[in-house]
Amino acid sequence: MPDIFLKLRKVEPVYQFVYTVFLNICKILLTADILITSWIVLARYIPAIPAPNWGEELILTLMAYMAVLSASLAIKRNAHIRMTSFDRYLPNKLLITLDLVADIAVLILAVIMLTIGWKYAISIGSKGSYISMPWLSKFWYYFPIPLAGIAMIFFEIERIVIDIERFYGGKEDAI
DSSP states (O other): OHHHHHHHHTTHHHHHHHHHHHHHHHHHHHHHHHHHHHHHHHHHHOTTSOOOTTHHHHHHHHHHHHHHHHHHHHHHHTOSOOOOTTGGGSOHHHHHHHHHHHHHHHHHHHHHHHHHHHHHIIIIIHHOBOSSOTTSBTHHHHTHHHHHHHHHHHHHHHHHHHHHHHHTTOOTTOO
């Protein structure tokens, strides 16, 4: 078993690169969200500044992206809210097994998000458009779900490998 984990550790830079890409996407989206929100608020109180009619819809779309992408980033850091009250009373192997079961369940959810989310994005999303931006397809409103599904699948595979390595006596968060 140890040889497999040594080989899998070589993939760690790839996981870190993907994490950095998604983190930077979230940073850009947050910056755009803050700038557009500031523009709209200033336009309400300063008559010389024209208010963009597309601002509120775009803000909601950017928030949808940030919400699901940042949740997928939390998987990599193992930072999701979790019940740990009884962890100190459980045997370590049982605790690791429960973590593995939870990670497999989240992986299944991620696959569902990818498949069903993509189906919604190309069916419902492609048929509609934004009210204030009729040239823009609603595909982009539904696209964060399959995109987050891809990120979650990627990071959950890493978590599952970490759980299996922990089960066999490897280091905590080895990858």
